[in-house]
Structure formats: structure tokens, C-alpha cells
Amino acid sequence: MIARPHLLKIGDFARLAETNLRTLRYYEELGLLAPATRSEGGFRYYRETDVHRVNMIRDLQALGLALERIRDLITGPGPGEGRAAYLDRIQTALREHDRLLRERMAALEAQRERVGHALQKLEQCRGCPHTPHAENNFCEPCLQTGRELPEHLSALF
Amino acid sequence: MIARPHLLKIGDFARLAETNLRTLRYYEELGLLAPATRSEGGFRYYRETDVHRVNMIRDLQALGLALERIRDLITGPGPGEGRAAYLDRIQTALREHDRLLRERMAALEAQRERVGHALQKLEQCRGCPHTPHAENNFCEPCLQTGRELPEHLSALF
DNA sequence: TTGCTCCTCACGTCACGTGAGGTGGC
DNA sequence: TTGCTCCTCACGTCACGTGAGGTGGC
Numbered sequence: 001m002i003a004r005p006h007l008l009k010i011g012d013f014a015r016l017a018e019t020n021l022r023t024l025r026y027y028e029e030l031g032l033l034a035p036a037t038r039s040e041g042g043f044r045y046y047r048e049t050d051v052h053r054v055n056m057i058r059d060l061q062a063l064g065l066a067l068e069r070i071r072d073l074i075t076g077p078g079p080g081e082g083r084a085a086y087l088d089r090i091q092t093a094l095r096e097h098d099r100l101l102r103e104r105m106a107a108l109e110a111q112r113e114r115v116g117h118a119l120q121k122l123e124q125c126r127g128c129p130h131t132p133h134a135e136n137n138f139c140e141p142c143l144q145t146g147r148e149l150p151e152h153l154s155a156l157f
Numbered sequence: 158m159i160a161r162p163h164l165l166k167i168g169d170f171a172r173l174a175e176t177n178l179r180t181l182r183y184y185e186e187l188g189l190l191a192p193a194t195r196s197e198g199g200f201r202y203y204r205e206t207d208v209h210r211v212n213m214i215r216d217l218q219a220l221g222l223a224l225e226r227i228r229d230l231i232t233g234p235g236p237g238e239g240r241a242a243y244l245d246r247i248q249t250a251l252r253e254h255d256r257l258l259r260e261r262m263a264a265l266e267a268q269r270e271r272v273g274h275a276l277q278k279l280e281q282c283r284g285c286p287h288t289p290h291a292e293n294n295f296c297e298p299c300l301q302t303g304r305e306l307p308e309h310l311s312a313l314f
Numbered sequence: 315t316t317g318c319t320c321c322t323c324a325c326g327t328c329a330c331g332t333g334a335g336g337t338g339g340c
Numbered sequence: 341t342t343g344c345t346c347c348t349c350a351c352g353t354c355a356c357g358t359g360a361g362g363t364g365g366c
Binding site for chain 3: 009020022023026030039040041042043061066067068
Binding site: 049052053055056059062064074083086087090091093094095097098101102104105108109111112115116118119122125126131137138140151152153154155156157 | 204206209210212213216219221231240243244247248250251252254255258259261262265266268269272273275276279282283288295297308309310311312313314
């Protein structure tokens with residue numbers, strides 16, 4: 001006997017997936033995520049496990065991918081696609097996801113270093129008599145050291 | 158003698174900042190980044206160092222902040238704001254940036270683990286006779302182990 | 315003077331937000 | 341039957357994309 005999947009109306013499913021009705025209907029329109037079924041009256045019914053799909057969409061979106069691109073990555077087998085090709089395609093999608101994650105993490109690490117340098121330099125600025133202003137080109141270069149400011153200080157002065 | 162800042166027309170500045178004219182004009186409209194000066198004919202002229210500001214805006218945007226929020230974080234001293242208050246505000250902005258970076262990196266690390274689990278399980282799936290299908294509830298739960306699928310496989314089946 | 319760059323509208327797009335007006339379901 | 345949830349338009353918004361038509365600058 002096969003377990004009957006537990007179905008949820010769009011409101012309950014939206015709460016579970018921490019999203020909202022409009023977004024789910026828009027995903028359906030784009031072919032990203034269709035409800036498992038509809039009632040006679042047109043009500044959408046979702047599987048609980050579809051929450052994972054919503055999460056994956058959100059994750060990929062936060063990495064900067066457009067929804068159309070995400071659809072191409074994660075949508076199911078084409079007509080007549082074999083089992084092996086199917087598994088291969090999924091593996092490719094997951095590896096692509098992992099690659100994007102690694103790239104993004106490296107970029108964030110670099111950013112974090114830049115912010116750190118700016119915070120360090122800012123401490124030095126506290127003991128300096130100069131104030132960034134148009135007349136000293138906003139302390140660029142630094143009047144104490146003669147060197148360029150950390151990028152994130154230059155951005156804020 | 159104070160170094161004259163090197164000024165660039167919007168096209169050259171856009172290339173340097175790896176962005177485009179429309180984005181720079183939109184940033185100006187929102188009060189995020191104004192050109193250092195304008196010519197008689199209305200041409201915008203930017204400082205080379207403003208590239209750092211563009212980069213910071215992009216970085217914060219990629220963390221999910223709206224441009225209006227970014228403006229509030231990074232815009233200069235209010236009228237009559239003292240030097241100490243000015244430096245404090247910058248420090249607050251940088252620390253907030255760092256906090257967002259740390260949160261995001263933790264989230265990405267968690268994602269990367271989920272993708273890794275899905276890739277591992279997918280290898281097991283290759284040696285399994287079952288194929289995910291509506292009739293077996295898309296292999297949920299797994300017919301071999303009786304356990305739930307990794308979230309990112311559940312998302313893709 | 316020529317050609318390239320820049321200017322200001324202004325309409326289009328993506329991923330939703332937010333009602334309006336009407337119907338389904340325990 | 342009542343009230344809550346859902347339905348389908350459809351217009352609004354944010355952060356730009358993409359021309360149209362016209363002018364500035366080495």
C-alpha cells in the first residue's frame with residue numbers, strides 16, 4: 001500500500017513554505033511549481049514535500065538567478081527522457097548549484113575582508129585631526145599615511 | 158598642494174565600475190550616488206574613487222537589501238552632524254554590513270551541505286530499480302531505505 | 315564639421331504587492 | 341447559512357532595459 005500524500009490548500013502551504021499566495025500562483029504561471037491537483041471549484045492543492053521545491057527556488061534566486069533560468073535547471077523529465085538521462089540532468093543541476101554556492105561564498109569572504117580593513121582603518125581615523133571633505137578629496141589619499149583608503153571607507157566618506 | 162581628483166564621464170566611469178548608464182542615473186535619482194560635478198551642457202562627471210561606492214551598493218544589494226535601505230545605510234552626514242557622530246554612523250553601517258555577510262555565509266554553508274547530501278543520495282539512486290513517479294509519490298519516502306529524501310532531491314523529483 | 319558620447323523623456327519588463335469583485339468548502 | 345478561504349483579473353511597484361529624438365565636447 002502506497003502512502004497517500006498529504007495535500008494542503010494554498011494558504012496552509014504558503015505558511016509552511018514561508019511564502020505567499022501571489023508568489024505560488026506566479027510560480028505556477030511560469031511553470032516552476034504546479035499544485036499536485038485542483039478541486040472541482042478550482043482550488044489548488046499542494047503536497048507537503050513541495051515545500052522543498054519552494055526552498056530550492058528561493059535559494060537559487062538569492063544566488064542571482066532569474067526564475068526562467070531556475071525553471072530550466074529544475075524542471076522534470078522531458079517527454080520520453082530515459083531514467084539515466086533524467087538522473088544525469090539532476091546531477092548536473094545539483095553540481096551547478098554547488099558551483100554557484102562556492103563562487104558566492106568566496107565573493108562574500110572577500111567582501112568580509114574589505115569590511116574588516118575598513119573597520120580597522122576607521123579606528124585610526126578617530127585619532128586623526130582631519131575630517132573627510134571635498135577640500136581634501138575626502139581624505140583620499142589618507143593625510144596621515146599618504147596611502148589609499150580601504151575601499152569601503154572610500155565608499156562611505 | 159592637493160591632488161585634483163581625476164574625473165570621468167559617465168560612460169568611462171560605468172566601464173570602470175562594471176555597470177551601465179541607466180543604473181548610474183537611477184542611483185542619482187534615488188540619492189545614492191551623485192556625480193562630483195556636471196558640465197555646462199549637463200554632462201555628469203564622476204570621481205574614480207566613486208567606483209568603491211558603486212561596488213558597495215552592489216554588494217549590499219546582492220545581500221538582499223533594497224536601494225532605499227542602502228541609501229539610509231551609506232549616505233553622508235546630515236546637516237550639522239558632528240565628526241564623532243559621523244564616524245560612529247559609518248562604523249555602525251560597516252558592522253551591519255559585516256553582520257549581514259556572516260548571516261548570509263552561514264546560510265550558504267547550510268545550503269551547500271544540503272546539496273552535498275542530495276548528490277550523495279543520487280549516487281545510491283543509480284543502483285536502485287525504482288524511478289520517481291506520481292504512483293510511488295516520487296520516491297517519497299525512499300523505497301530502499303524507507304526514509305525521507307534529502308530536501309534537494311525531493312525538490313527535483 | 316564629423317562622429318561619438320551624452321542628455322531627458324517615456325514605455326517595457328521581471329517578480330511580485332495589493333486590492334476588487336465574486337465563489338468554494340468544512 | 342455563516343465566515344473564512346480561495347478564485348481570477350488587473351493595476352501598482354522596484355530596479356532597471358531599451359529605444360526615440362535631440363545636443364555637447366575633444
